[in-house]
Amino acid sequence: MAGRMLKFIRGKGQQPSAERQKLQNELFAFRKTVQHGFPNRASALAWDPLLRIAAIGTATGALKVYGRPGVELYGQHTNPDSAVTQIKFVSGTGRLVSLCDDNSLHLWEINEKSLVELKTLTFEGKNKKISAVCIECSGEHLLLGTEGGNIYALDLNTFSISEDVIYQDVVMQNCPEDFKVNPGAVESLCEHPKVPSRLLIGYNRGLVVLWDRAAAAPTHTFVSNQQLESLCWNDDGDHFTSSHNDGSYVTWEAGGAGERALKEPVTPYGPYPCKAISKLLNRTSVDGDQITIYAGGMPRASYSDKYTVTVQQGDKHVAFDFTSRVIDFFTTTPVPPDGAPAPEQRPDSPAAVLASTVNQTAAYLVVLAEEELVVIDLRDSAWRPVKLPYLVSIHASAVTTAQLVDNVAPHLTDNIIAAGDQQTANLYSDAAWPISGGTVDEETSTEEEGGRQLLLTGHEDGSVRFWDVTGVAMTPLYKYTTAQLFSGEEIAENTEQNDEEEWPPFKRVGTFDPYSDDPRLAVKRVILCPLTGMLTIGGAAGQIIVASLKTSANTAEVKTLSVNIVSDRDGFVWKGHDQLTLRPGPYCFQQGYHVTSVTQLVPPAAVTSLAAAWEWGLVCAGTAHGLALTDATRATALTHLCTLQHDHSGAGDTPISRRKSFKKSLRESFRRLRKGRSQRRATTAASPTSPTQPPKKPLDKPLEDADVKPVERAIEARSTDDAFGSMVRCLYFARTFLVNSQTATPTLWAGTNNGGVYAFTIAVPNTNKRKDESPTCQLAKEIQLKHRAPVIGITVLDPDPSDVSFTYSYLK
Template sequence: MLKFIRAKGSQPSAERVKIQKELFQCQQTLQHGFPNKPVALAWDPILRLMAIATKSGVVKIFGKPGVEFYGNHSSSDVTILKLLFLPGQGRLLSVCDDNAIHLWEVNGHNLEQVQTYELEKNVKKISACAINTAGTVLYFGTEAGNVYQLDLHSFKLEDKVIRLDTVLQRIKEIYQKNPGAVECLLMVPDDPAKLIIGYNKGLLVQWNNTRESTERVWSVNQQLESVAWKKPGEELVSAHNDGSYVNWSVKKKEESLESKITTPYGPFPCKGITKIYIAEGEEKEWIVFSGGMPRAEYGDHNTVSVIHGDSTHVCFDLTSKVIDFFTVASENRKDLSALIILAEEELVAIDLSSEGWPVFKVPYLASLHSSAVTDQVVATVSNDLHAKLVEVGDKQLSSSKISSKPWPIDGGETGEVDQLENHLVLVTGHEDGSVQFWDITTTALKHILKYSTSPLFTGDDFEVGGEANDDNEEEWPPFRKVGVFDPYSDDPRLAVKKIVFCQRTGLVAIGGTAGQVVIINLEEEDRNEAVKVMTLDIVSDRDNFVWKGHSKLDTRTEPIKQPFGYKASSVVQLHPPAAITCLALHSSWGLIAVGTAHGLGLVDVVQLKGVVAKCTLTANDIVGGDHPMSRRKSFKKSLRESFRRLRKGRSQMNTERKGIADKGTGSQTPVTPTPAETRPVERQIEARNNDDSMAGMIRCLHLATTYIVSADNPSPTLWAGTNSGAVYIFTLDIPKEDKRNQSSVVATLAKEIQLRHRAPVISLSVVDGSYGAVREKGDTGASAPTEVSIPHRLVICSEEQIKIFTLPSLRPFGKFKLTATEGARIRRTAILRFTSSDGKHSENCLVCLTNLGEISILSLPDLKRQMNVNCIRREDIYGISSLVFARNGEAFYMHSSSEIQRIAFVAKDYVRLRCRLDLPEGLREIPKTPEKKEVAAAIEEVKVEPSPIKAETPAPESPTERLTNGVLEETKSSIPEGDFSIGDITIDSIRDHLTANLDETKSSLESRLEKMSFNISSTSSQRVVETVQVIKTKTNSTGETVSSEMVTMETNENSDCELVT
């Protein structure tokens, strides 16, 4: 209890709180990618802005690259039916399916909802909308056939209603059927009092709102889909559900209906034309429409057709449903310059002013999910490496039909642009085996290049030698495939599982689903040769193992032409061909570490041969037992033991604790946990219901130069963490550079650590004296080396705890218990450097994400929480599992299957939107910009328990001093006997393989070590002290024992490990 009071009572000083505010903050800044499930599109030709609405109620406005405004409806349950700009005003209307109409304004950097009007419940659902030319009245029709008017100044409904009964009364001699719902509304340009009302069943009426009378009537026996002006005020065109459109004259007398009907892809039955647009160009007429395909042959195609005069006709074919489209007029407004198509999964822009009508390179709204995203990494690269990547991407674009014209949507002003010191590159892995590189240095997500691994393998559907030409001049309709979204995958085994990217050299390792690892590097010369392949058998020492999964991918043996840019230098195929679970790369050493569910391998990519192949399968995995041992107890057994525990005396309980401690010493076999006593500061952790067959899965790998053999000379090492809480440490003997191609790399298993709580190890990091991650020399973004006397330390992050060990002794230094205190589990971690806005103060901290969507920042080395925020909804499992941290203090996660959300934790050097709209004075009253609000979802401050972090502060090296959750614990503290819990003693087994080859004297000493025990005694002040008897031996250079002595050490209840030599 005293420990609990001491931990919660400490408060930071006012100076420390000020430093925290300068170092840490959290806000959601940007969203990259394509909006999830778009439903509506709008275009402002005056301000040249585009708006997109999604099914979840999100509204986004885009202008020139870097101009983006976000808005969100208060309820995500409504669906937006229509978006309409008030031209030139920076205002937008959204009409929802709950009969609510919302007015949005762009004020400063924000898109704000300023007005809402909800119709009465007895009014039928809104089915069509239009704004008058002055932008003062919204006309909207309902499914009942009535048309209402909303005054946009007062945002109130006008009394005047155009009722269906009144319209039918005026034309009862011409039309006597029920025309159905209002399908289209169109204003007459020259007369604001007149509008065209189109009804679902083919009736068109020109209504005079001033006289309340019908002036013209047209009808056709086909369902109406769309209405547009051919010649404003003179000729009208209507599109129908049979794939035809009809021209109507507004002022001339009617001709026969048959002479006006046009079916572009007839005479066979066609699907409906959902939208049509006709404009007169400088020389030829433009006709643009969506749909209308022959129903039998091409009814499943998603198309937008463009007809320019009699000579040019192209049917743009997309792989997802067309939502809407609009055209952009040229500068002289006499012709069309661009066509913008919003599809369900991508945005496509066509350059109509260039020969051949090429597509634009989209500067935002990129289709990240062109093939489903399966993995992603963020890297900080130098300007030189970034320039090389861009050069490769530009050469890829030069071979495709990309327009050289500027992006046509260019409204708004970007303002001051945040520019980072180095470039941020996002690398995404995809289901089709490809990786794509994206520049995320600024507010706009820019595509750099793409590399596909499928040409390296054999298969009936795998592409070789680039993409086929989809254009066929003799085909009818004249299809042309556009867009990048591809919903199909050639083979599920191609899917990328893990990516590792060297931000110094650009080397990339791509791990796949079938155990393949493709290593690619940047090269300037073309290559036409076969790719080198090597096989690494992880289970070679397990004779009884049988693989029952999918087969491996067959690599091509014939030469493969690889152009300038990224080229595959080699392919490593693991056996068994299970999915890659983790990768680690060290380009200076020429080594790649690979992990699967069966074990780990280390590959020398210079000589292309295996260095390590360690199988981590248990005996149960090899036998194939279908009843793995479970840590969970039955309810009956737990209840029975609870009653037995109540009947035990205190002496019996202490004896039982002693026995359990004896069994746990130096043992690596699973120990059935004893139910812990109830304590005020920790909860009992339920047993994980994990399948024992996944215990050997490699969860993380790490390559670093550190001190593991001695404290004097650092050595290259490989670290591997498993799903069962085991950590394997290998020392590496790497030949010098002049002998690197002749001599082999030698790896030796040095030590093993078995965490007592056996939770999966999700990350391993070696930190230096400044508590920053030890990085490769010359690594971009790495901090300058610090000359400090404090040695390296190891940070082990499992799902339940964070532990710090000193190196090379592997003595426990401190730990942070998350699951025991809060019930959450850690999902992602990173060690980042935080710098104040003035650059005078900086600290290295550990950032971790939990399965509840919370992000915590912990100081190093004392592991005190500096900040805790809710960033992701706990229900968003996909978002939590996809989050990655960047070195500049930002994080990225998949907000949806097609969008990436960007979060900033630092107060300095992060990218944010600073765009604005410059509107003419007097156009509308612009309210004062509200105080800046945090965009982060549900940010909540928590009790802060920090202390100033100083790298030069000497760390406690005494075995009686430990840090748990940032609290220093001493065995001299008086702990009430009732608060003592055997469940708090975590003894991590550490095995040193380097001293395993001793003589017979060593064997006799080991037998004595097995009898080692914990003696728990009570002092006069009810103090609990544990004494450990340790035998210290001295050996000479030949391994003979010189002397030995018995040493008694005192340790507290949180003693974390025992060294077995």
């Protein structure tokens, strides 16, 4: 017995041979090629002004580099539980350094269309937690400020800590007496924009020291009575600005012999207590004016829940309002013309890097929030955002369904793009995309001959978004909203006017909005016909919307239809939500999709399956109660089928309770049998040894319900699939030889959650009569699969008209 068990265990642990593994890899290899959408849990941001590429790190250890549309590189830290906290580019070299929250440093390089990790260093030691990072303009060292107050230099060539250390004790020798005890952790490090040997060191408690690295001595000290958050030089290097945790910032003179503030501390949203200004930038606008950009600083009492980045240029003042936490931001210079030298041809000397850092003309503001990326055109008079070619937040509203459509007709794609451009004509700036580094191979940028590949996503707010996923970049094309058809979604007309009069001057930017006023609007199924462009949408409240693509605006009535799936079940009671209320027509539709008909299923349960056959003008939808087939051309109902069993429908004298009592009686009967069998075995075993022993009392009389007290076991939670066997999981239109072997006829196939398959035959009128007559439909076959597993897909195979078969997919 032991030997067989050991053999069994060894057999379980056997691995396939090397040849078999090679064969598996060749036949079943799966690798990620492209990652679409916004990174999950973004945590860090960096910018290379020479190569014009950006990097984003995440809390899951992912590192992503982006250039012009089509240039995307991915890397993953070995420890996925370690979040990326900071990223620094070695400008012009294609290298970058990432810092993770486990105090580890990683050197990466862009190499042949990939992001390769070259070296790793874990910075260990007491009080050596890295709190600030600054890279030298020469690209030789990375300066590391620690919580202990010391500043270390990391040699980027050897990726090791050099002996050049700026000790806090040495820095404190010429500092005021108040800070000789403990100035706190190093909060910020900034090189002088024109004299790299001068380093601005900011400590947590408010002390700022201008340190001369050549002389190894401080030249100036600056004292603030508020906790320091960030430091920033101006372009000339004659003064710098410090931001603090009380929502104020101070501008200090550093060019001469003075060690004083140029102005009194400025609290832009005071005088009441304000949140900290976590980061501040002083830049020069394209017009030559000074522009100040900072994150935070909102009044605590009124706007503590706001996530803002404020931009001030003279009298112009806007607080950009985000719906998720602001991670970081940077400014970029104008996009160079097409004739500019390629990144690999640009000089990467320290002088060139220094020149790039001095030229801080702010043409764009790039803000990374926790759930989206927003780019503001600072040259635009209204400071409008730039339309994103990628990195769009797909989950701006929760994704509830999706459909990938191949080989979409070119004219349909062009019309969808034109409708999308019309939608966003005044919302976005026309400026070029500022993250423009890298090159795209012609082979990967050309479209397939058969047409583009579109992805449709349905969302909780009732919208359907169209995306171009033909290439590497996932570009948004068009957004269709179904909420406009139903009441309860009124939009305030004077929203912008109220915002202009409000202080602070908030301006909502970004698309991330995870909240939905009415969950019934959620899109559960969506279908796009790649040839006709017809759009079919199934919603959470049983609404089926059919829309066609138009190239111009129009005002029209919408055909409505109601289909009661459970009409033949007496006593059925729907205890769910009510159906949505249609607004009174006519409806005004802009260029794009125009609704032609709206069908309401009764009861208004969520649509679980959807199919459309525009060759015949038919649409079929399934719910947890059955299915309904409609003529989409004439907006009429053809047939419906209720798949509810009697114990689910509420019909009969003992609704639902019959099923429960039947299950309970079966359970108790099995328990009785098991107990009786065990008692009989015990009696048989006792008879030979003690024949004179009287039988036990329970065997003197038959078993009764009172003698057996079944112990009710805890009922385990089951999935919805197991609970609703009547749910229609899949629908499929096909022309097949179901009626006879001579003529293929239109058919409809449906699969349910409990292994039921229904086949319908459809008679479609001739083309010249189709507008006046509707097709007819009748149930032809009903199949019950023995395993009763959910049928999730059906495909009809017709190799021989005399032998029609179908394949199906099911859940085990």
